Amino acid sequence: MKKTFAGITLVTLAVLPFAAHAQFAKPEDAVKYRKAAFTLMGAHMGRIGAVVKGDKAYDKAAVEQDAAIVEMMSKLPFTAFTPGSDTADxxxxxxxxxxxxxxxxxxxxxxxxxxxxxAAAKAGDLNLVKASFGAVGQSCKACHDSYRNK
Ligand code: HEC
Structure with missing residues (x-):
């Protein structure tokens, strides 16, 4: 199971360059796709966040899997900012x-x-997980502040 997951991640990275536009027939499809990827990324960041805040007990395997999903999802939204997809929704x-x-x-x-x-999650280093979680959060916020409407 773990092996398969890692394999899928590698394949995904290899076949998805930064701007792979042709996959979306309509701008609305691109919007849905990127929102879905952001939603999953946010959900799994939230699960790690609960551990970082101390609301949930630290479980190395769970955090590792959440981080792997965040990593995979982090590659996906940016293929879907196709020209003309700043639609009403x-x-x-x-x-x-x-x-x-x-x-x-x-x-x-x-x-x-x-x-x-x-990497910190794989190493099972909770202090490093906390520090890098904070850095990820800042990098999300920096882009939202500049490029996302409230
Ligand atoms: C390079 C820019 C950028 C980065 C980095 C970024 N986002 Fe976003 N995010 C956006 C934009 C733009 C939207 C609005 C997408 C839309 O509505 O079409 C968005 C939307 C979202 C949404 C709302 C999705 C929805 O259904 O409306 C969530 C949740 C989200 N981001 C989470 C995150 C998280 C978590 C991170 C960091 C791990 C992150 N984002 C990093 C640009 C970014």
Whole structure:
């Protein structure tokens, strides 16, 4: 099971470049896709957050799996910011499409912090998990502050 999961992660990374646009027939499909990925990423960050805050007992295997899901999900939303997909049901700011380099840098910053969180979770180092969880959270917030409508 674990092996399969890791295999899927590798395949996903290999076949999904940063901007794989052609998969979405309509802008609405792209919006749904990226929101779904963000929702899952947020849900599993929340589970780790409960451990970090001390509301939930630390279970190495559970945190490791949550972090692996966050890591996989962190690659997905950014393939779905297709041109013209700042639709009415999206909170994406139009600046995303005007400042593609900065937006991409913010995404890569978060992906890098998520990799560190995942490594800390694998190592079973709770203090490091706490520190890298904080860094991931800041990288989420930094992008939301600039590129997501309230
Ligand atoms: C590079 C920019 C960027 C980064 C980094 C980023 N987000 Fe977001 N996030 C967005 C944008 C833009 C939206 C709005 C998407 C839309 O409505 O089309 C969003 C939306 C969301 C949503 C709402 C989804 C919905 O259903 O409306 C959640 C939850 C979320 N992000 C969680 C996170 C978490 C957790 C992280 C960090 C692990 C993160 N995001 C990192 C840009 C980012």
């Amino acid at each position: 999206s909170k994406a700011k139009p600046e995303i499409w005007k400042e593609q380099d900065k937006f991409k840098a913010a995404a890569e910053k978060m992906q890098g912090e998520v990799q560190k969180l995942s």
